[in-house]
Amino acid sequence: MIEFSNYDILRNLLFATQWTILLSLAAFIGGTTVALTLTAMRLTRNPVMQRIVKIYVELFQGTPLLMQMFLCFFGLSMLGYEISAWGAAILSLTFFTSAFLVEIWRGCIDTLPKGQWEASRCLGLSFLQTLRFIILPQAIRVATAPTVGFSVQVIKGTALASVIGFVELTKVGTMLNNATFEPFKIFTLVALIYFMLCYPLSLYSKHLEKKFNVSR
Amino acid sequence: MLYFSDLLQYSDVFFSGLKTTVELTVLTTILGVALGTVCATVRQYGNRAGQSVVSVYVELIRNTPFIVQLFFIFFGLPALGMMLSPWQASMIALTINLGAYSTEIIRAGLASISKGQVEAAKVLGLNFRQTLTRVIFIPAFEKIYPALTSQCIIVMLGSAVISQISVQDLTYAANLVQSRNFRAFESYLVTALLYLGLSILLRFAFNALGKRLFAYRTSN
Numbered sequence: 205m206i207e208f209s210n211y212d213i214l215r216n217l218l219f220a221t222q223w224t225i226l227l228s229l230a231a232f233i234g235g236t237t238v239a240l241t242l243t244a245m246r247l248t249r250n251p252v253m254q255r256i257v258k259i260y261v262e263l264f265q266g267t268p269l270l271m272q273m274f275l276c277f278f279g280l281s282m283l284g285y286e287i288s289a290w291g292a293a294i295l296s297l298t299f300f301t302s303a304f305l306v307e308i309w310r311g312c313i314d315t316l317p318k319g320q321w322e323a324s325r326c327l328g329l330s331f332l333q334t335l336r337f338i339i340l341p342q343a344i345r346v347a348t349a350p351t352v353g354f355s356v357q358v359i360k361g362t363a364l365a366s367v368i369g370f371v372e373l374t375k376v377g378t379m380l381n382n383a384t385f386e387p388f389k390i391f392t393l394v395a396l397i398y399f400m401l402c403y404p405l406s407l408y409s410k411h412l413e414k415k416f417n418v419s420r
Numbered sequence: 421m422l423y424f425s426d427l428l429q430y431s432d433v434f435f436s437g438l439k440t441t442v443e444l445t446v447l448t449t450i451l452g453v454a455l456g457t458v459c460a461t462v463r464q465y466g467n468r469a470g471q472s473v474v475s476v477y478v479e480l481i482r483n484t485p486f487i488v489q490l491f492f493i494f495f496g497l498p499a500l501g502m503m504l505s506p507w508q509a510s511m512i513a514l515t516i517n518l519g520a521y522s523t524e525i526i527r528a529g530l531a532s533i534s535k536g537q538v539e540a541a542k543v544l545g546l547n548f549r550q551t552l553t554r555v556i557f558i559p560a561f562e563k564i565y566p567a568l569t570s571q572c573i574i575v576m577l578g579s580a581v582i583s584q585i586s587v588q589d590l591t592y593a594a595n596l597v598q599s600r601n602f603r604a605f606e607s608y609l610v611t612a613l614l615y616l617g618l619s620i621l622l623r624f625a626f627n628a629l630g631k632r633l634f635a636y637r638t639s640n
Contacts, residue, residue: 260614265618266620267612268578268579268612268615270581270583271608271611272612274595275605275612277602278608279604279605279609356482360483360486363485363487364485364487367487367581373486385501386501387491387496387498390453391491391495394488394491395480398483399483399484402484406482406483
């Protein structure tokens with residue numbers, strides 16, 4: 205039987221942390237891209253587009269992330285689409301992230317007074333110009349803090365990928381637990397590593413929030 | 421091709437899973453919000469030691485994944501001699517999780533109460549407990565009610581994870597059914613829709629409750 209020293213445990217956990225970080229980054233990038241598209245669709249003020257975005261948000265905010273992962277991983281393969289655990293995790297986390305980011309950004313854009321849109325139209329700016337020069341520069345400033353805050357939820361969400369067999373921090377934790385029977389130590393370490401990933405982001409988000417509130 | 425009819429014979433499995441999920445949700449919502457209320461009060465009005473204990477608790481829970489908290493409680497605590505059934509472990513984990521989030525939310529509500537109201541209550545001779553229950557809590561909860569209830573729904577959805585420690589909730593039912601008839605897509609799709617229905621229903625219930633709880637606004 206293989207013995208695991210404390211050093212081995214920590215080394216394995218830290219190695220797995222790379223996959224957690226990578227998955228978080230991929231999900232965050234994917235989520236932001238989809239959320240940008242959806243936000244643009246919503247801003248067109250086309251009722252059909254707005255309806256689609258609304259249903260999308262309702263669907264992915266109203267169902268558990270775990271269920272979305274199961275659907276992407278087991279469900280799609282049963283339908284004949286081969287998908288790896290990595291692919292299924294990215295796909296479902298992208299849905300999850302984008303559904304929440306669209307709502308967060310919606311709130312940010314809606315805080316800008318409507319008069320700005322009207323004023324821009326009076327000044328002869330096109331829709332895209334208004335977005336590019338008037339709305340986005342302000343909205344981005346408001347949106348940064350909650351978006352950074354939400355990235356913590358993305359990192360925590362990646363822990364669920366362990367359930368569909370993607371080997372990241374939580375999965376390695378359970379595997380080490382099965383090999384060493386030291387659940388208290390191992391899950392404490394796993395939790396601490398997650399904490400060290402998430403807490404700086406939480407703090408940064410809070411800091412940004414304060415900064416923004418002062419400058420207003 | 422999709423074969424939803426294959427699921428019909430398992431409707432009682434889904435139903436009993438749904439029941440477990442609803443039971444746990446109701447129980448943990450009540451306990452979690454109660455825990456959050458106590459912690460938020462300590463965080464806002466308690467002494468310095470109490471405040472830092474609550475801060476550490478809130479930050480630890482908010483910055484770690486729920487599944488790790490669940491595993492820690494279910495696998496980790498028995499190593500220290502605390503044996504817990506899967507159901508007990510999930511209830512504790514869900515309560516602690518919701519407690520931390522609701523502490524933050526409720527604290528924001530408490531902070532939004534203007535100082536003048538508290539001072540006025542003092543001048544009128546109300547003691548601290550009376551001030552809390554009659555002057556501070558109701559308007560504070562009214563302000564944060566939407567945020568608090570959507571957090572409760574998020575925790576309900578997060579409870580899908582407890583199937584991993586073999587609590588027989590709705591997700592467990594989905595796994596069971598798909599392992600019997602290999603209709604994974606259909607089984608998970610139906611379960612996802614059941615969760616969706618549950619979250620919409622919860623939102624309606626919370627809205628109706630909110631109208632009742634804060635009816636004093638419109639009645640006078």
